[in-house]
Amino acid sequence: MARKKETAARKTRAQTRKGRKTERVKRAGGAKKVRTSAAGVKTSTRTRKKGEATSAIGAKRPAGRKRAKGRQAGGEKPGWRDIPRGGLIVKAGNAETYETGSWRTKAPAIDFDRCTNCLFCWIWCPDGAIQVKDGKVVGIDLFHCKGCGICAHECPKEAIAMVDERRTTHVA
Amino acid sequence: MSHRGRRTGSGARVLRAPAPAKGTIVKALRGADAVAEAMRQVNPGVVAAYPITPQTDVVERFSEFVADGEVGTEFVTVESEHSAMSACIGAAAAGCRVMTATSANGLALMWEMLYIAASYRAPIVMAVANRALSGPINIHCDHSDSMGARDSGWIQIYSSTVEEVYDNVIQAVRIGESKDVRLPVMVMFDGFIISHLLERVRVLPDKKVQSFIGPPRPVYSLLDIDHPLTYGPLDLFDYYFEHKRQQVDAMEYAEKAITDVGKEYGQVSGRLYGYYEAHELDDAEVAVVALGSTASTIKGLIPEIRDERIKGGLLKVRLFRPFPTRDVVRRLSATKAVAVLDRSASFGADGGPLYLEVSNALGRAGAKTKVTNYIYGLGGRDISHEHIMRVYQDLTRMARGRLKPGTRYLGVRE
Amino acid sequence: MVTAARLLAGAALRADKYFQAFPEFGPERMGAPIVAFNRISSRPFSNYSQISNPDVVVVIDPTLLGAEAVIAGVGEDAIFIANSSEEARPVAGRLGLEPGQVYVVDASRIARETIGRDIPNTAMLGGVVGITEIVPLDDVIEELKELMGEKLGSERIEGNIEAIRRTFETIRAR
Numbered sequence: 001m002a003r004k005k006e007t008a009a010r011k012t013r014a015q016t017r018k019g020r021k022t023e024r025v026k027r028a029g030g031a032k033k034v035r036t037s038a039a040g041v042k043t044s045t046r047t048r049k050k051g052e053a054t055s056a057i058g059a060k061r062p063a064g065r066k067r068a069k070g071r072q073a074g075g076e077k078p079g080w081r082d083i084p085r086g087g088l089i090v091k092a093g094n095a096e097t098y099e100t101g102s103w104r105t106k107a108p109a110i111d112f113d114r115c116t117n118c119l120f121c122w123i124w125c126p127d128g129a130i131q132v133k134d135g136k137v138v139g140i141d142l143f144h145c146k147g148c149g150i151c152a153h154e155c156p157k158e159a160i161a162m163v164d165e166r167r168t169t170h171v172a
Numbered sequence: 173m174s175h176r177g178r179r180t181g182s183g184a185r186v187l188r189a190p191a192p193a194k195g196t197i198v199k200a201l202r203g204a205d206a207v208a209e210a211m212r213q214v215n216p217g218v219v220a221a222y223p224i225t226p227q228t229d230v231v232e233r234f235s236e237f238v239a240d241g242e243v244g245t246e247f248v249t250v251e252s253e254h255s256a257m258s259a260c261i262g263a264a265a266a267g268c269r270v271m272t273a274t275s276a277n278g279l280a281l282m283w284e285m286l287y288i289a290a291s292y293r294a295p296i297v298m299a300v301a302n303r304a305l306s307g308p309i310n311i312h313c314d315h316s317d318s319m320g321a322r323d324s325g326w327i328q329i330y331s332s333t334v335e336e337v338y339d340n341v342i343q344a345v346r347i348g349e350s351k352d353v354r355l356p357v358m359v360m361f362d363g364f365i366i367s368h369l370l371e372r373v374r375v376l377p378d379k380k381v382q383s384f385i386g387p388p389r390p391v392y393s394l395l396d397i398d399h400p401l402t403y404g405p406l407d408l409f410d411y412y413f414e415h416k417r418q419q420v421d422a423m424e425y426a427e428k429a430i431t432d433v434g435k436e437y438g439q440v441s442g443r444l445y446g447y448y449e450a451h452e453l454d455d456a457e458v459a460v461v462a463l464g465s466t467a468s469t470i471k472g473l474i475p476e477i478r479d480e481r482i483k484g485g486l487l488k489v490r491l492f493r494p495f496p497t498r499d500v501v502r503r504l505s506a507t508k509a510v511a512v513l514d515r516s517a518s519f520g521a522d523g524g525p526l527y528l529e530v531s532n533a534l535g536r537a538g539a540k541t542k543v544t545n546y547i548y549g550l551g552g553r554d555i556s557h558e559h560i561m562r563v564y565q566d567l568t569r570m571a572r573g574r575l576k577p578g579t580r581y582l583g584v585r586e
Numbered sequence: 587m588v589t590a591a592r593l594l595a596g597a598a599l600r601a602d603k604y605f606q607a608f609p610e611f612g613p614e615r616m617g618a619p620i621v622a623f624n625r626i627s628s629r630p631f632s633n634y635s636q637i638s639n640p641d642v643v644v645v646i647d648p649t650l651l652g653a654e655a656v657i658a659g660v661g662e663d664a665i666f667i668a669n670s671s672e673e674a675r676p677v678a679g680r681l682g683l684e685p686g687q688v689y690v691v692d693a694s695r696i697a698r699e700t701i702g703r704d705i706p707n708t709a710m711l712g713g714v715v716g717i718t719e720i721v722p723l724d725d726v727i728e729e730l731k732e733l734m735g736e737k738l739g740s741e742r743i744e745g746n747i748e749a750i751r752r753t754f755e756t757i758r759a760r
Contacts, residue, residue: 077410077411078414079414080413080414080415080417080418080421081418083411083414083415083418085293085354085391085415085418085422086291086292086293086294086354086403086415086418087291087292087403087404087405087407087411087412087415088292088392088401088402088403089401089402089405090392090399090401091401092399092400092401092402093400198599199599200592200595200596200599200605200607312611332634333632333634362634364608364611365608365611365634366634368608368609368611369606369607369608369634370591370592370595370605370606370607370608371605371606372599372604372605465634466634468632468633468634469632469633469634469635471632472631472632472633473633552611554635554636554638555635556635556636556638557633557635
């Protein structure tokens, strides 16, 4: 319950974050919206809602120096005067908005008939990608699941299998 | 020895700073003791250090203060200088006031962490007993250690007497922690020549030092759990350049901070510190640029040089980073010939590091001054009065076009 | 040796003089010859070169009196003070110095009689002060008490003070 609240709070925070950057990447078959993190890793918007992504750098312009609203031209980022000194990320919690799901080659698939809700998978998952509701495993957060397979390995009931998934949103 | 401030012209006496602070005690201290004494008075939150000749006495002395409970410092013993600087960076990130000391190969072992300290904008203060880098093995003074670190992003202050290193360590705390600066500061003092030299030092009362530096005011702290933050994320080509540009900017702010802090320290201690020191430069026909203890020796020789009817002056460089480019131009472009003394070589370059700075400054300003370079004192080789007199004599010949500028070596066996 | 230079500097501070004291830089080895230096002046000075032409040379170890190094840079005006059981004349002759330049005191004997061991360092300070009057004798003694008192204990401090006084008087009697 507490966890749910926290997620909701984070979501609200994320939605109010400024400095969202989007760019259009031309691809065969049309344009796709892509966000760019400070680390230069392009991330798909597949499972994210608009306005949730933020720069990993936590950049914030000082008051009175706000950037023009709206979509920025490709690759435009804040200048050296407008980012925290020393490369610090001064806003916590933005790992949530950073998609690690795109690194995945195989995804966990849960056999709910076998699952006893021991939550070993939830304990072991390095990315908090096991979705739990009311003490029960309900699914996988594929935006963050890297496909490491630790959950499948640790599951005492062999209720999780790593399976190929159809990926449609890989970005060049 | 205790003369400070700028001489206003030929034969002019030293500008007197405000009266010395009440409660100042004159002590007989070696350079290493003076650093430890300043550290004791600063009472930093964390010191992480590893001993190395000739810096050893600094940490030895300071660890006594820790053991005797004279400071509240957390003294972190480490297994190498790399770890010492790493621990310092961590402590600074936690919001602590941090100090350390090293020398030569110790500084070299810190190398990658030096850049990280500067790029994290961690205002660590480090005393560096200047010593030659091996090999072949040498434990004596030259400036090749700190000169090698000149582009690491640290502010670099050179001290030329025991009292100066004491004063500089205290000022460094304020300089590094200045609002728009937030950079680590190296305070250099010549290994053995200053570190093991016993001299008069006017030690300020502890309270004066404390009120001068004030409490540490970290901008960010890893221990501030209400405002969690991340140090050292991946920057790559997206942001790294911008962060480096910020560091350039910080150095520009440092210039003002150093001047302000020097003035304020003058009010507190009675000893004014400028960005550099000029001696007999107003009417000088020829001048020498030097730093470290050699600059003090030259200062002491200037009356003799004037007696030889040489219109000679001295520009003592106190800050090597940020370098006083504008001051060099302002004070030296009217002279006919300038000799720059380097206690380190820059192999394959057109002269030593100090020479390159001075030559570039005057060259870019379009000054007609002839600039020449002397490499001296490598590995602790003594620089004698005769050497210095020869430099001034060379300069008068150069001013008359009878000797060409170039890089020469003082005191090397041919 | 280094302690003696330290004591002399401390005494100079007590006399409100300007001073430097420094050892010969480098690793010290027990038993190997070592050198230490002082500069003392009633006015401020600014000199950080090594000392190559001393005004005063003090030789504490008599076995070094034949060594080339002890007379290096010693000019005609320099004063030479040696710990020796010999007279000044033969010592001067051996070193190629003028007899008037050389002062000799048997500091080792005085040290044995006062301190109980052949540690002539402090005793020689009495000789130096006796000849040069660079600092008052009392300042040397006070400095010794403060710097070494804790380490040596009152009995040995008294012995050292006695040694300093005796060399001071002996050398001035000549």
